[in-house]
Amino acid sequence: MLSAIAPRTCCDPSSQVLMLGLSRIVLTLCPRFSRYRPWDPSSACRRWYRNQSRAPIRGLVLPPQRGASTRSSQWAQNCISNRNSLHLRSWFSAEAMEKSDSRMEVVLLATGSFNPITVMHLRLFELARDYLQGTGKYKVVKGIISPVSDGYKKKGLVEGCHRLAMAQLATENSDWIEVDPWECSKKEWTETALALRHYQQQQISTDNGEIREKKSGCRKGQKRKRNHICQDVPDYNCPESKAPPQVKLLCGADILESLGVPNLWKPEHVNEIVSSFGLVCITRMGSNAQKFIYESDVLWKHRHNIHLVEEWITNDISSTKVRRALRRGMSVRYLVPDSVLDYIKKHDLYNEESEEKNSGLTLEPFLRNSENPQ
Numbered sequence: 001m002l003s004a005i006a007p008r009t010c011c012d013p014s015s016q017v018l019m020l021g022l023s024r025i026v027l028t029l030c031p032r033f034s035r036y037r038p039w040d041p042s043s044a045c046r047r048w049y050r051n052q053s054r055a056p057i058r059g060l061v062l063p064p065q066r067g068a069s070t071r072s073s074q075w076a077q078n079c080i081s082n083r084n085s086l087h088l089r090s091w092f093s094a095e096a097m098e099k100s101d102s103r104m105e106v107v108l109l110a111t112g113s114f115n116p117i118t119v120m121h122l123r124l125f126e127l128a129r130d131y132l133q134g135t136g137k138y139k140v141v142k143g144i145i146s147p148v149s150d151g152y153k154k155k156g157l158v159e160g161c162h163r164l165a166m167a168q169l170a171t172e173n174s175d176w177i178e179v180d181p182w183e184c185s186k187k188e189w190t191e192t193a194l195a196l197r198h199y200q201q202q203q204i205s206t207d208n209g210e211i212r213e214k215k216s217g218c219r220k221g222q223k224r225k226r227n228h229i230c231q232d233v234p235d236y237n238c239p240e241s242k243a244p245p246q247v248k249l250l251c252g253a254d255i256l257e258s259l260g261v262p263n264l265w266k267p268e269h270v271n272e273i274v275s276s277f278g279l280v281c282i283t284r285m286g287s288n289a290q291k292f293i294y295e296s297d298v299l300w301k302h303r304h305n306i307h308l309v310e311e312w313i314t315n316d317i318s319s320t321k322v323r324r325a326l327r328r329g330m331s332v333r334y335l336v337p338d339s340v341l342d343y344i345k346k347h348d349l350y351n352e353e354s355e356e357k358n359s360g361l362t363l364e365p366f367l368r369n370s371e372n373p374q
């Protein structure tokens with residue numbers, strides 16, 4: 001409590017006196033507190049006050065004294081840089097509220113062909129975010145669309161550059177969904193577990209970068225404890241420390257059910273996806289996700305990490321149906337965003353010929369898993 005109050009109020013001379021007294025009383029009466037305090041507010045306050053009185057101009061802080069703790073001088077500098085926004089009101093600032101937000105931050109990753117992207121793909125993100133945030137336990141910070149590589153060899157799959165461009169057009173108006181070219185810019189197909197690892201690692205690197213920039217609150221030599229990609233242990237002694245967002249796989253129930261297709265997914269990948277990352281699965285006509293989880297031992301074991309989201313406004317738009325309609329010269333307006341439709345027309349993407357792409361080829365996961373059977 002004291003450590004939360006002190007950095008902001010101590011810069012004000014009247015509050016300094018109050019704080020000094022308060023901290024003395026509390027620390028004298030309750031010596032047990034000293035075990036938990038990250039630094040000694042009374043001594044830091046005294047040191048700051050000493051510096052302050054020596055300074056010729058009010059508000060100017062002298063450079064850290066020889067031998068003075070880096071922490072307290074850093075704190076004093078923070079005080080000065082914040083001196084216009086001191087006092088009680090700052091305790092309740094948005095920043096302070098955000099720091100006390102204990103919800104787990106989540107990044108939703110949707111992998112797929114997006115051949116082409118439809119409005120339903122975009123809806124998946126909205127549904128998943130509403131659901132997760134509605135639990136009160138999660139804060140969805142980003143959505144990522146990761147179109148699959150051409151190396152996936154699915155029948156009718158048009159070039160990755162077109163699928164990527166369409167996804168970018170479709171998400172133009174979203175302030176939280178992004179398209180990432182990492183998977184589709186590769187020649188080789190990437191297994192979904194590896195894509196999840198990649199995006200999780202990206203979150204950790206970004207997060208560490210931000211922490212480094214903001215490190216003012218961390219004691220010198222204090223290290224953030226991180227022991228595993230998905231089991232990051234935030235350092236609670238460091239005020240700026242918060243676990244990086246957790247990447248979760250966002251999919252439709254058909255993908256969930258495909259986890260049981262022999263040779264399509266490696267069992268260890270299925271285990272990793274549901275145990276280390278987590279799934280957010282949107283119900284889809286013709287699928288019974290609940291029953292599927294019940295019947296699978298590994299999914300049942302990790303059912304707490306599988307979020308089933310009921311889509312009440314049912315809608316079975318699929319890329320296959322959109323391509324079929326386009327081949328037949330029928331309208332797909334309002335099934336795909338207008339900008340995507342314009343792109344499809346401009347490049348004449350879907351026709352009899354495009355649908356024959358990869359025809360007769362084995363889907364890459366089957367090929368890979370049968371070459372290296374479990």
Ligand SMILES: Nc1ncnc2c1ncn2[C@@H]1O[C@H](COP(=O)(O)OP(=O)(O)OP(=O)(O)O)[C@@H](O)[C@H]1O
Nearest residue numbers: 112113114120251252255284315316317318319320
């Ligand atoms: N109508 C839908 N309801 C729920 N999930 C959907 C729906 N359409 C697509 N998805 C999900 O979006 C993700 C990406 O899908 P994908 O690109 O394979 O589209 P698709 O419409 O399922 O394609 P296709 O028709 O070619 O199988 C998958 O997880 C898929 O389950």
Ligand SMILES: NC(=O)c1ccc[n+]([C@@H]2O[C@H](COP(=O)(O)O)[C@@H](O)[C@H]2O)c1
Nearest residue numbers: 111112113148191192193264265266365
């Ligand atoms: N073993 C695996 O990792 C595996 C198997 C099948 C599909 N997938 C992924 O699921 C998505 C499926 O997309 P489609 O529904 O368009 O086939 C693709 O992103 C694909 O990479 C992954």
